[in-house]
Amino acid sequence: MSAAAVAETTPAASPAVEVLGADKVFHTRRGEVVALRGIELTVERGEFVSLIGPSGCGKSTLLRLIADLLPASSGTVRVNGKPARQARRDQDYGFAFQQAGLLDWRTVRANVELPLQLHGVGRARRRARAEELLELVGLSDFADHRPQQLSGGMQQRVAIARALAESPTLLLMDEPFGALDEMTRERMQTELVRITGETGAAVVFVTHSIPEAVFLSQRVVVMSPRPGRITQLIDVPLGDRTEATREAPEFYAAITSVREALRGTHGPTAVNDPTAAL
Amino acid sequence: MNRTLGRLLGRALLAVLGLAVLAGIWEAYKAIAPDDGVKLGGVRVLPRTDDSSMPHLSTVWHAFGRTDLDQTVLHRVFFACVHTLRWASFGFVIGVIVGLLLALLMDRFVVAERAILPLIVLSQTVPLIALAPMVKRWGDGWSIAGLTWQPSTSVAVIAAYLAFFPVAIGMARGLKSPEAVHTDYFRVTGSNWWRTLVRLKLPASVPFLIPALRLGAAAAVVGTIVAEISTGLQGGIGRLIIDYSAAASDDPSKLYASVVGAAVLGLFVAAVITLVDLALWRYRKTGDNA
Numbered sequence A: 001m002s003a004a005a006v007a008e009t010t011p012a013a014s015p016a017v018e019v020l021g022a023d024k025v026f027h028t029r030r031g032e033v034v035a036l037r038g039i040e041l042t043v044e045r046g047e048f049v050s051l052i053g054p055s056g057c058g059k060s061t062l063l064r065l066i067a068d069l070l071p072a073s074s075g076t077v078r079v080n081g082k083p084a085r086q087a088r089r090d091q092d093y094g095f096a097f098q099q100a101g102l103l104d105w106r107t108v109r110a111n112v113e114l115p116l117q118l119h120g121v122g123r124a125r126r127r128a129r130a131e132e133l134l135e136l137v138g139l140s141d142f143a144d145h146r147p148q149q150l151s152g153g154m155q156q157r158v159a160i161a162r163a164l165a166e167s168p169t170l171l172l173m174d175e176p177f178g179a180l181d182e183m184t185r186e187r188m189q190t191e192l193v194r195i196t197g198e199t200g201a202a203v204v205f206v207t208h209s210i211p212e213a214v215f216l217s218q219r220v221v222v223m224s225p226r227p228g229r230i231t232q233l234i235d236v237p238l239g240d241r242t243e244a245t246r247e248a249p250e251f252y253a254a255i256t257s258v259r260e261a262l263r264g265t266h267g268p269t270a271v272n273d274p275t276a277a278l
Numbered sequence B: 001m002n003r004t005l006g007r008l009l010g011r012a013l014l015a016v017l018g019l020a021v022l023a024g025i026w027e028a029y030k031a032i033a034p035d036d037g038v039k040l041g042g043v044r045v046l047p048r049t050d051d052s053s054m055p056h057l058s059t060v061w062h063a064f065g066r067t068d069l070d071q072t073v074l075h076r077v078f079f080a081c082v083h084t085l086r087w088a089s090f091g092f093v094i095g096v097i098v099g100l101l102l103a104l105l106m107d108r109f110v111v112a113e114r115a116i117l118p119l120i121v122l123s124q125t126v127p128l129i130a131l132a133p134m135v136k137r138w139g140d141g142w143s144i145a146g147l148t149w150q151p152s153t154s155v156a157v158i159a160a161y162l163a164f165f166p167v168a169i170g171m172a173r174g175l176k177s178p179e180a181v182h183t184d185y186f187r188v189t190g191s192n193w194w195r196t197l198v199r200l201k202l203p204a205s206v207p208f209l210i211p212a213l214r215l216g217a218a219a220a221v222v223g224t225i226v227a228e229i230s231t232g233l234q235g236g237i238g239r240l241i242i243d244y245s246a247a248a249s250d251d252p253s254k255l256y257a258s259v260v261g262a263a264v265l266g267l268f269v270a271a272v273i274t275l276v277d278l279a280l281w282r283y284r285k286t287g288d289n290a
Helices: A003-009 A059-066 A084-089 A108-118 A123-136 A152-163 A182-199 A210-216 A243-247 A249-263 B002-032 B057-063 B073-108 B110-123 B128-139 B151-176 B180-188 B193-231 B237-246 B252-279
Strands: A017-028 A031-043 A048-052 A074-079 A093-096 A170-174 A202-207 A219-224 A229-235 A270-272 B038-040 B043-046
Touching: A017 A059, A031 A059, A031 A229, A048 A059, A048 A210, A059 A074, A059 A170, A059 A202, A074 A084, A093 A152, A093 B180, A108 A123, A108 A152, A108 B193, A123 A152, A152 A182, A182 A210, A202 A210, A210 A243, A210 A249, A219 A249, A229 A249, A243 A249, B002 B057, B002 B252, B057 B252, B073 B110, B073 B151, B073 B193, B073 B237, B073 B252, B110 B151, B128 B151, B128 B193, B151 B193, B180 B193, B193 B237, B193 B252, B237 B252
Parallel strands: A048 A202, A048 A219, A093 A170, A170 A202
Antiparallel strands: A017 A031, A017 A074, A219 A229, A229 A270, B038 B043
């Protein structure tokens, strides 16, 4: 299903993700840690958004709030118009972690089938869907292998296939390519753009890498720490992403904008700067 | 699967080799050392080597063929082992069930873990020899649903008591073993405790369960033998060892024969667990053999 088709068939106009005034405070022995303060973020259906920022800025925490892996201390988090907890129960999203997190004792195919099995999908349908997904990520030939026999990049592809198993309209990804080398990373980025284009899913993608954020996203959310907050939202209107995009001057300009935003100065394409010079 | 089998055969061969080396050391020591053992400053540090203290291995071998009350020693040792095995197995199964249930309880409720774990550890510090007659006294005459407490039940209970500890601890560790990325994934799929248990924690705990079962099985056999002796139960290998040790001043080889029988029983039980291990080989990480 293309992004346009998804947008047409979705009944409600609610965005994929809505975070309204969310805070997250951790209570540790040494006192309180304000991991996130006053987060306002909306991700539209089919939109690819990256969260980028230095360590401690709360980007992974924000992702976990959206995924209902952590409860918000205050404010609301909605996914597909529902509270995050409901969305998790309804399986509205798929999650990809930095380590692939595949189960050693299952074959690649059985790993991809896992979410379907957990939700009571019948054997024939599971197998068919797994075949489809492995084809999508280009690993059909490895269906009967064990995860240990695959390289890091291939394991991540399996993890992505697994995250897409129930055709979620939202993908949450926490630095999934962080452990890969640069060449594999770029290949995976191209694959991801293709896959999410084909499925029309919205994506919230946490990364440390500026070129990665710029290449993948329509919008880059720049965050900074102490307390964790969004400092800038940068549009990246680069159109369809291909290998040629990586060489385009607009690509480098966008990278510069994001880099400057991360440093605290305001770039020319900045749309939103809620805080003054940091 | 063939590789696993090959590896097991290799291991078995090494074990046989180890036994051969031990046999060699036995006979060599017997040949070299003086009859009275090796003394250092008036204290004997190495055992006596005369034929009544340390018979030749061939004598022990022949002891199996000798008669004892119209049956061969081999026959008596074998059937005594069968009885002990029966009681030990019964105790082992109960111990495993109790151990597994405790591990599951501790996994489900953090409070349970904090409360129960110290008690589990403490339970093992009670001396077995004192415990066995106590269990017998409590149990004698008990009757539930037409089943009465047999003398062998006390022995099986002791075996269960010793077996449940390694199983509970090993399983508890195994249930905790999955990494955060796995438990997070299951949470993300909206799975409840039960589903996470069945699909993640149980398979992940197999590499921990197998060594725990092995220890539990050995503990069950040891517990049964000791309990037989302290409750005075007839028919098992424990009783036989005591009987033969009483007669050892005349004929030590029968005692050694019965001890060999007990050792073989222990090996048999370990081999059964290895079969369980093979059955669950799918859940072992490749290249891992604990």
